Amino acid sequence: MVERRKPINVNEAISRMIRFAKAGSVEYIPIEKSYGRFLGEDLIADHHVPPFDRSPYDGFAVRAADTDYTSRNHPVELEIAGEIGAGSVFERPVAACEAVRIMTGAQIPDGCDAVVMLEEVNELVRNGKKYIQIKRNIKAGTNISFTGEDTQKGSILTKKGTYITPGIVALLATFGYKKVPAAKKPKIGVIATGSELLEVDQALEAGKIRNSNAYMIQSQITRAGGEALYFGQFSDDLEVCYNQVKEAIDEVDMLITTGGVSVGDYDYLPDIYAKLGCHVLFNKIKMRPGSVTTVAEKNGKLLYGLSGNPSACYVGFELYARPAIRTFLHSSYPFLKKETATLGADFLKSNPFDRFVRGHISYQDGRLIATPVGLDKSNVVSSLAGANILILLPGGTRGYEAGRDVSVLLLEDQEGLTMEQFMERDVNSRKD
Amino acid sequence: MVERRKPINVNEAISRMIRFAKAGSVEYIPIEKSYGRFLGEDLIADHHVPPFDRSPYDGFAVRAADTDYTSRNHPVELEIAGEIGAGSVFERPVAACEAVRIMTGAQIPDGCDAVVMLEEVNELVRNGKKYIQIKRNIKAGTNISFTGEDTQKGSILTKKGTYITPGIVALLATFGYKKVPAAKKPKIGVIATGSELLEVDQALEAGKIRNSNAYMIQSQITRAGGEALYFGQFSDDLEVCYNQVKEAIDEVDMLITTGGVSVGDYDYLPDIYAKLGCHVLFNKIKMRPGSVTTVAEKNGKLLYGLSGNPSACYVGFELYARPAIRTFLHSSYPFLKKETATLGADFLKSNPFDRFVRGHISYQDGRLIATPVGLDKSNVVSSLAGANILILLPGGTRGYEAGRDVSVLLLEDQEGLTMEQFMERDVNSRKD
Known part of the structure; x- marks a missing residue:
């Protein structure tokens, strides 16, 4: 008694599945925990970067006009009027023929419009006053990081649904996100079926193999950005298994079973889906491996019946479950x-x-x-x-x-x- | 007073650093937590895969010789002698002109040497006995996954130091690794220096920026496979900072500071390294950004003085710290x-x-x-x-x-x- 199923192609299967994929909620997490999560909201600049004109090097802030007509043979000498550490500001405008020692990252003082690097000057002392000697003409704007040249206030820096890399963490810190709006991880239940399966710590027996799919799928869920909940290996008794699946559904956002979806005599999933009153989106796909991959929907929740065959299980997950997980994570690019x-x-x-x-x-x-x-x-x-x-x-x-x-x-x-x-x-x- | 440093090239700097990189210890973790970690030992097959000849499909196990001289016009009929669920074994050898219903993954019964898929047979009942009808010649070995065809017992499947993917988790489960030998994560201390730095939740002030490097580096450490310990922003006072660094070293496997490595007046790291009695491996590299990246060694522990400039900090980490972290994780391929x-x-x-x-x-x-x-x-x-x-x-x-x-x-x-x-x-x- 072979059940006849109508195979559909991969794209059609994807289209049927994705209609039931939906974005989850957003939670606020400490920035220290944000790497590897997904942004729940667009990341927006709350200020210009740099927030002020600043020096990218250690050196001397100068007035470029003071170096006009300067050359190797006609150096100019500027009096050192003080110094600015990073994080400090110079207290007064800088006058003509003055220079200010400036540290990397410090704000350019009023009056100055260029920075000369340490290596390019000679320092000298005359009559108790300190000077620098410059031997070339400096153009206005030299070695200045200008306000907003990196990022303009209000611009969207990264879209929601983006995987948070170390670079994005740097942005989050720069813009004061002590708490990061992260897409909440979907809870994905995992149930293994199959009377041939031994638990991972059981000794091998004739005819049996250890359950590898359940652990593999949990890792795939983690990689996709979800949180795996393993319910264990389920009963080979249809009624017991039905009740186990029914209870698991309520605790998760999506439910994955491995095994039991073929048309074999021990494959209970089709009966369970029927008994649950699920809407089976497809149960036969024109692809190998994974042709019996089944996806059903119950009250808007996606239920995945993946093959018990490891490769088919793996492929079925990546093609049909991963995009739903990434959609839950607010990604506009949920497909591989x-x-x-x-x-x-x-x-x-x-x-x-x-x-x-x-x-x-x-x-x-x-x-x-x-x-x-x-x-x-x-x-x-x-x-x-x-x-x-x-x-x-x-x-x-x-x-x-x-x-x-x-x-x-x-x-x-x-x-x-x-x-x-x-x-x-x-x-x-x-x-x- | 510019300290003169002798710049070396990137490869020379790497060579000096890697001499002090060493592998860490191994810890046993639950397989459920192993995804994304690094193998601490080679993963070795403790049995053949498959461990027995098995059926990759639902179908009928047959004796190929029974189908000799069979064709569309001359089908053969084989009596169904029983069935084997996955995980069961058939109790007796299969005789001539018998077939056994077999489920995906089940062990091929003695006497059989091929599997015919369900779709390729007609089932019929005659005189109360069940038969299948086969219309073509089946070659011995058809649709059988042979013992050891995937993996031979004793073979090294994955080398130590390998990043654990979902596929490797499947292997670990298959070979009974309920506990996985994982390379212990190195503890990497992070210290931020710089008087211009605001904490991430502080409001902006004139001349100051929020501290983004510390969070970025912690994420880079996590990505590289390490465990980041953030000690916070350190004092601008040399003596206080020295004591803070000195205490931090004892708690970590490597220590990273950001900022303070230039030759500016507020750059304390060179003095701290000297006071600690460190062996400075290099402090000037022919590269941009990150030319002032400093690596020192104290009792075999690597200390990284990364630039306070975000890009230089990022690059300095990836070139000089990541390989040491991956070496700690037992990888033979620690470089990007x-x-x-x-x-x-x-x-x-x-x-x-x-x-x-x-x-x-x-x-x-x-x-x-x-x-x-x-x-x-x-x-x-x-x-x-x-x-x-x-x-x-x-x-x-x-x-x-x-x-x-x-x-x-x-x-x-x-x-x-x-x-x-x-x-x-x-x-x-x-x-x-």
Whole structure:
């Protein structure tokens, strides 16, 4: 009794899923904890940067006009009228033929319009007064960081939904964000099913394997920006499992199960979805691996039924769950970045379906090289360890030779694409 | 009174620093916490994967010989002798002209040597017995994942010092690592100096700026894999500051100060290093920004005196502190990955020194494109927000036009290079 399912293509599946993805709330967190989170609001400059004309070097603030007609043979001497440490201001305007010792970052005193670096002057003392000697003409504006030249007050520096890098942390500090508006992490429940699964600390038994998917998916959730809640391995009894899933849903923003979505006799998920009264968005996709990836919706919450096969589970998550997580995090670019690369090795297996092959990206003379990792049996775990891309190989041909262009999805990228960009960009002339 | 310092080149500075970088200890952490950490030991397979011949699909396990001479017009019928759920084993050898219903992941029963997928058979019942009908010749080995075909017992799957990705977490689970040997994070102390600095929640004042470096550096430490300990902003009084630094050293594996390393009158770090009896490895580098980056060593502990200038601080950390942190984490590839890219925009400023310009990497038709971000005044904060590379521009020319090849350092990469690879790889004919 094989249930007949109608397969749809990848883009159609994505379109059906993303309609139910929604942005989450915003929470305020200490700036020290903000690295690696996602901005919940646009980051706006509350003042000019620099906030005042300042010196980028240690040196002497001068009046450029005083150095007119100055040359190696006709140096000018300026009296040192005082000094300004960083964070201090000079108390009076600087007069003609005066200079002020100025430290890196300090405010340019009134009257001055240039800075001469320490190395470019000779200091001398005459009649108890200190002078500097300058041997060339200095143009007004030399070595001055002008007010607002970096950033104008009121400008949007970074959009909400952006991954917070060390550079963005610097901006947050500069603009006084002691508390940072961060997108709240979605809580993603994880449930493993499968009677063949041993817990990670159990000894191997005949016919059984250790549960790796649950831990892999939790890491993928973390990488995507979510918070994983592991509910454990669930019962093989349909009724018990139904109740477990039903209770888990209430505690999370999205729920992921691994295993149990095929049409096999022990695959309860379809029955559970039916019993929950879920709206099944799709349960068969024209892709390998992961063709049985199922996504359902219950009261606006997304439920993911990922394959128990590790590679299919991995790919199903990245294609259909990651974009919902990034949408929750306020990103306008929730999809994996898709780029063109040169296939680095032959991949000669034919397959009528579009494939997402785990691969490794490297660089050669400024070009992206995409190399499939390991064997490509769909249950290979070790190939996933070195994978940092998914290589898209369109179905229906006789295989792919090294040197041809392929599209790749960058798994470690934090910038992403919009859905439209994701769907449009494809070096393969795919039929989807 | 300008102290004269002898500038050295970047590679020489790296060589002096790395001699004092050392690997830290290993701690055992729960697998759920292992994503994003670094392996403290090689990850070794404790069993074959798969541990037994198994079915990658739902279907029927068969004896291939039974399908010899089978064709569309001459189908063979095999009696269904039972079924095997994933995690179960079939209790007896399968006899000629028998088939066994088998679930994804289940062990191939004795006597069988191929799996036929559900879609490829017709099921029928005759005289109360169940049969499948197969219409083609099946080769031995079809649809079987063979013992050890993914991974042989005893093989090293991932080397120590490797960044733990979701794929590696899957491997750790597969091989029973309930507790993961992780490289202990080095504790990196951070001290900010500078009388111009306001705390991040203070209102702006004339001549002052908010302290952004301390928070930026803490994030860079986290990204590099370390644990940041912020000691706060230190006194402008030499004696007080000396005692603060001295006490901080004992609590950390490395100590970073920002600011105070120039030759200005308020730059105390040189005096503090002298008073501590440190061995100053270098205090002047032929590079911009960050020429005053200072690295010292005290009883084998590295002390970093980074510039107070945000860009110089950022670059100094990535070039000289990150490799020490990754070495502590047991990585054999502690240096930033260096690749060739096409310069995406003119950069026409001349400079006699090698420059490390913040840039953004993008991809175009399979090529890496490196574009400088923002202005290049060395105190520009906002340019750092979008930066994911440092572009190396060798000194001594008249500037660089778009389209030329440049070397870039990939700031978000986790794979890295050895020191030798880092120094050898350079598309520019640098004089270093």
